[in-house]
Amino acid sequence: MALPRTWQNFLDETGDMSRFTGRFFAQGFKPRYEFAEFIHQCFIIGYKSLPLIGLTGFIMGLVLTMQLRPSLIDYGVESQLPAMVGIAIVREIGPVVTALIFAGKIGSSIGAELGSMKVTEQIDAMEVSGTNPFKYLVVTRVLAATTMLPVLVILSDGISLYGSYLGVNIKGITSFQLFFKQVFDALSFSDVWPAVIKTFFFGFAVGMVGCYKGYNSQKGTEGVGRSANSAVVVSSLMVFIIDLIVVQVTDLLGVN
Amino acid sequence: METMQETIRPPVNEKVQEPVISIRHLYKSFGANKVLEDFNLELMKGENVAVLGKSGSGKSVLIKCIIGLLKQDSGEISVLGQNVAELDHDELDRIRVKVGFLFQSNALYDSMTVRENLEFPMRRHWIKMSPDESDERVMETLKNVGLAHTGDMMPVELSGGMRKRIALARTLILNPDIMLYDEPTTGLDPITGREISKLMVEVGEKYNTSSLIISHDMNCIRATADRIVMLVDGKCYADGTYEELKKNNDPKVKQFFE
Ligand SMILES: Nc1ncnc2c1ncn2[C@@H]1O[C@H](COP(=O)(O)OP(=O)(O)OP(=O)(O)O)[C@@H](O)[C@H]1O
Numbered sequence: 001m002a003l004p005r006t007w008q009n010f011l012d013e014t015g016d017m018s019r020f021t022g023r024f025f026a027q028g029f030k031p032r033y034e035f036a037e038f039i040h041q042c043f044i045i046g047y048k049s050l051p052l053i054g055l056t057g058f059i060m061g062l063v064l065t066m067q068l069r070p071s072l073i074d075y076g077v078e079s080q081l082p083a084m085v086g087i088a089i090v091r092e093i094g095p096v097v098t099a100l101i102f103a104g105k106i107g108s109s110i111g112a113e114l115g116s117m118k119v120t121e122q123i124d125a126m127e128v129s130g131t132n133p134f135k136y137l138v139v140t141r142v143l144a145a146t147t148m149l150p151v152l153v154i155l156s157d158g159i160s161l162y163g164s165y166l167g168v169n170i171k172g173i174t175s176f177q178l179f180f181k182q183v184f185d186a187l188s189f190s191d192v193w194p195a196v197i198k199t200f201f202f203g204f205a206v207g208m209v210g211c212y213k214g215y216n217s218q219k220g221t222e223g224v225g226r227s228a229n230s231a232v233v234v235s236s237l238m239v240f241i242i243d244l245i246v247v248q249v250t251d252l253l254g255v256n
Numbered sequence: 257m258e259t260m261q262e263t264i265r266p267p268v269n270e271k272v273q274e275p276v277i278s279i280r281h282l283y284k285s286f287g288a289n290k291v292l293e294d295f296n297l298e299l300m301k302g303e304n305v306a307v308l309g310k311s312g313s314g315k316s317v318l319i320k321c322i323i324g325l326l327k328q329d330s331g332e333i334s335v336l337g338q339n340v341a342e343l344d345h346d347e348l349d350r351i352r353v354k355v356g357f358l359f360q361s362n363a364l365y366d367s368m369t370v371r372e373n374l375e376f377p378m379r380r381h382w383i384k385m386s387p388d389e390s391d392e393r394v395m396e397t398l399k400n401v402g403l404a405h406t407g408d409m410m411p412v413e414l415s416g417g418m419r420k421r422i423a424l425a426r427t428l429i430l431n432p433d434i435m436l437y438d439e440p441t442t443g444l445d446p447i448t449g450r451e452i453s454k455l456m457v458e459v460g461e462k463y464n465t466s467s468l469i470i471s472h473d474m475n476c477i478r479a480t481a482d483r484i485v486m487l488v489d490g491k492c493y494a495d496g497t498y499e500e501l502k503k504n505n506d507p508k509v510k511q512f513f514e
């Protein structure tokens with residue numbers, strides 16, 4: 001029975017990607033550890049995406065607050081504004097939007113970087129220079145993306161809430177302390193931890209997809225562009241899929 | 257055919273002859289694409305052999321098999337007396353220290369300066385050296401390729417010919433016994449190509465290497481190689497010095513001399 005071509009490609013690719021992920025787990029935790037390179041990648045990944053993530057976080061918090069206010073006024077619960085915004089940002093919007101920006105910024109740059117290293121034989125050159133390129137390039141980047149995204153999400157949440165505080169103050173007056181007290185009173189532990197845990201998965205997915213696409217880039221500059229592009233598309237999609245799975249799981253576990 | 261080749265081989269000169277690379281009955285294919293079929297080659301110590309072949313004939317595949325970047329389907333490759341396919345990771349690394357590979361696309365690390373590019377193989381092969389010694393080695397090697405002042409530049413800032421020189425310096429920095437050149441002059445203008453060929457001869461003498469030069473550039477081959485092996489249809493089709501092959505009337509050989 002012949003599957004349509006696109007389906008076959010999809011299944012091939014899924015299989016390849018699973019094997020690639022398997023290789024990560026098989027090689028990632030054995031010596032020689034590339035600790036210095038891991039730290040270097042953490043720095044680069046964090047540094048590259050921080051301004052963008054900060055800015056989008058700020059705007060998100062501000063806009064969300066301004067958009068929600070009229071509805072809440074209609075229902076007569078304007079005082080709940082900080083609580084609502086807090087929950088929305090911490091549980092869903094902060095992690096997902098940050099992860100999407102991260103996918104656009106870091107996923108594409110990893111895809112392009114490894115892709116061009118592949119087509120210009122830099123990966124082969126590393127291998128003949130006594131380096132396991134999979135560990136040196138892939139493992140370090142995946143681990144760095146997995147560690148850095150949660151940090152970035154927490155920062156972004158903080159900046160969003162600050163944006164929201166300013167949003168509240170545009171048409172009313174709340175003190176800084178009162179605003180954050182209301183936010184944190186509304187948040188329970190079970191709001192926070194699933195949101196934090198899923199960011200690890202988001203980071204892992206973005207790093208893994210970027211590396212997979214780059215590492216398997218086709219010859220030529222066109223191939224590099226395609227790697228970068230599909231790294232963004234696939235990792236953004238993965239973010240939503242993981243989000244969907246996590247919400248189902250937490251729901252089943254009764255954490256909400 | 258093969259036994260004939262062995263018996264015909266001219267008696268070698270006084271030097272003790274030991275092959276540093278010997279390839280026997282090498283087969284390599286990618287799916288249905290048969291790239292190498294029964295390829296044989298011996299590179300003697302101190303010898304410079306060119307492998308000549310059309311684009312896509314499998315030259316890069318051949319030299320990647322030699323260094324263990326690709327694995328052959330069957331046949332034996334021995335480098336400095338060791339069978340490459342049977343080596344484990346550490347043993348392969350020890351061989352790779354002694355074999356310099358100049359990549360077709362140079363493969364300079366874009367994210368590193370020239371100096372860091374040169375330091376990379378030393379650092380990664382755990383070659384113990386004080387920072388002073390290492391600096392000195394880098395400077396000396398850069399001087400040997402005629403680019404002493406480029407240490408702090410990034411690869412993107414260099415011209416094609418300069419990149420080739422830096423890539424050469426990076427392979428020379430470990431003092432290799434064998435040099436593998438993958439199309440050293442392709443993509444360069446004829447004048448720069450000639451300079452690179454000259455440099456290859458110079459460093460060959462200075463570092464006392466044996467070299468395998470993969471190319472389809474006749475000028476480069478003529479300047480650098482003692483002997484030419486023609487790779488046609490995955491086999492070693494003809495073998496001889498430049499002059500010998502030039503006289504050959506076989507159309508498949510002749511086409512390279514036009
Ligand atoms: N990793 C690979 N996977 C599949 N096919 C490959 C791979 N590497 C090379 N080939 C195929 O092997 C053949 C020989 O390629 P190779 O790169 O060795 O050619 P070449 O002689 O070096 O040519 P050029 O002069 O253009 O560099 C080509 O048909 C190529 O498509």
Ligand SMILES: [Mg+2]
Pocket residue numbers: 315316317360438439
């Ligand atoms: Mg080639």
